[in-house]
Amino acid sequence: MNTKLSVNINKIxxxxxxxxxxxxSVVEAAIRCQMYGAQGITVHPRPDxxxxxxxxxxxxxxxxxxxxxxxxxxxxxxxxxxxxxxxxHQVTLVPDSLDALTSNNxxxxxxxxxxxTEIISEFKKAGIRTSIFLNPDxxxxxxxxxxxxxxxxxxxxxxxxxxxxxxKEAIKPYIETAIEALKFNLxxxxxxxxxxxxxxxxxxxxxxxLEVSIGHALIADALYLGMEKTxxxxxxxxx
Ligand code: PXP
Numbered sequence: 001m002n003t004k005l006s007v008n009i010n011k012i013x014x015x016x017x018x019x020x021x022x023x024x025s026v027v028e029a030a031i032r033c034q035m036y037g038a039q040g041i042t043v044h045p046r047p048d049x050x051x052x053x054x055x056x057x058x059x060x061x062x063x064x065x066x067x068x069x070x071x072x073x074x075x076x077x078x079x080x081x082x083x084x085x086x087x088x089h090q091v092t093l094v095p096d097s098l099d100a101l102t103s104n105n106x107x108x109x110x111x112x113x114x115x116x117t118e119i120i121s122e123f124k125k126a127g128i129r130t131s132i133f134l135n136p137d138x139x140x141x142x143x144x145x146x147x148x149x150x151x152x153x154x155x156x157x158x159x160x161x162x163x164x165x166x167x168k169e170a171i172k173p174y175i176e177t178a179i180e181a182l183k184f185n186l187x188x189x190x191x192x193x194x195x196x197x198x199x200x201x202x203x204x205x206x207x208x209x210l211e212v213s214i215g216h217a218l219i220a221d222a223l224y225l226g227m228e229k230t231x232x233x234x235x236x237x238x239x
Contacts (some may be wrong), residue, residue: 001208001209002238002239003203003209003210003211003212003238004039004040004067004210004211004212004238005037005038005039005040005211005212005214005231005234005235005238006038006039006040006041006042006067006069006211006212006213006214007033007038007040007041007042007213007214007215007218007231008042008043008044008071008191008213008214008215008216008218009026009029009030009033009041009042009043009052009215009219010042010043010044010051010052010215011051011215011216011219012024012025012026012029012219013026013051013052013053013056014050014051017050017051026052026056026059026060027056027059027060027063029227030060030063030064031063032227032228033227033231034064034065034066036227036228036231036232037231037232037235038066038231039066039067039211040066040067040068040069040089040211040213041060041064041066041067041068041069042069042070042071042092042191042213042215043056043057043060043068043069043070043071044070044071044072044094044103045057045070045072045079045082046072046073046096046098047076047078047079047098048098054078054082057070057082057086058082058085058086061086061087061088064088064089067089067090067211068086068088068089068090069088069089069090069091069092069131069211069213070082070083070086070088070090070091070092071091071092071093071094071103071133071213072091072092072093072094072096073093073094073095073096073097074091074093074119075095080119080122083123083126083128084122084123084126084128087126087127087128088128089128089129090128090129090130090131090151091123091128091129091130091131092130092131092132092133092153092189092213093107093116093119093120093130093131093132093133093149094133095107095112095133102192102216103133103155103192104157105135105155106132106133106134106135106137106140106155107132107133107134107140107144108140109132109134109140109141109143109144109146109147110139110140110143113143113146113147116132116147116149117146117147117148120132120147120148120149121148124148129150129151130148130149130150130151131149131150131151131152131153131187131189132144132147132149132151132152132153133152133153133155134152134153134154134155134177135155135158136154136155136158136159136173136174136176136177137173137177138173138176138177138180140177141177141180141181141183141184141186142180142184144181144184144186145181145184145185145186149186150186150187151186151187151188151189151210152177152181152186152187152188152189153189153190153191153213154174154177154178154188154189154190154191154206155191155192156174156190156191156192156193156194156202157192157193158170158173159171159174159193159198159202160192160193160194160195160198161193163197163198163201164197167198167201171201171202171205171206174190174202174205174206175205175206175207178206178207178208178209179207182207182208187208187210188206188207188208188209188210189209189210189211189212189213190202190206190209190211190212190213191212191213191214193216193217194212194214194217195214195217195218195221196217196221196233196234196237199212199214199234199237199238200237200238203237203238212238214234218230218231218234221233
């Protein structure tokens, strides 16, 4: 099974926003990433629009020929409305606070189960696939399934951090969580700090990994290798 590569283009927006204007264009980035072989585009609009703006998300949607994944915190009504308006293929729910530099935790699917069940049912009614961001913790999986989510996205920061020290230990909780997720028929995505260094091992070890979303390292690699070569390199790691 080939794991799909969804390129997170938030960093392109961050670069654009640093100077105002429209350079580099996030619309062009989405088109080119797909042209170069990416099997999906991910955006993570935050209510303060410091990276991708809501307007970008609306402009990008009609240009998506692959899969559009919109990530964000549904506790902000503006995010929920955006997703319902744009109707991406997938919404990934992330409990990030406004001031977090980047996503830094998964859902507590026990204390938040009622809330997640309600909001997931709203997205499902609109025909949007739902995925919830999850720490690698077996205990959380059955509760994640009870929310009605289609998939989980494994939060891989911890894996990336410990990969260089002991990759076997680093991947262990992720394998256990993935095996548990399969028992409940949950699809498995993953993301955060995945890179050319640690991606192949992760994809080889996690059963039925459907999709990875990668931004920071991939865009950094593209500075030196170019976007086309970079995407090819990431795809090769997933074969
Ligand atoms: N998944 C989620 C939920 C994220 O918030 C992010 C970062 O925005 C990613 C994946 C991608 O992480 P990275 O930019 O480190 O590749």
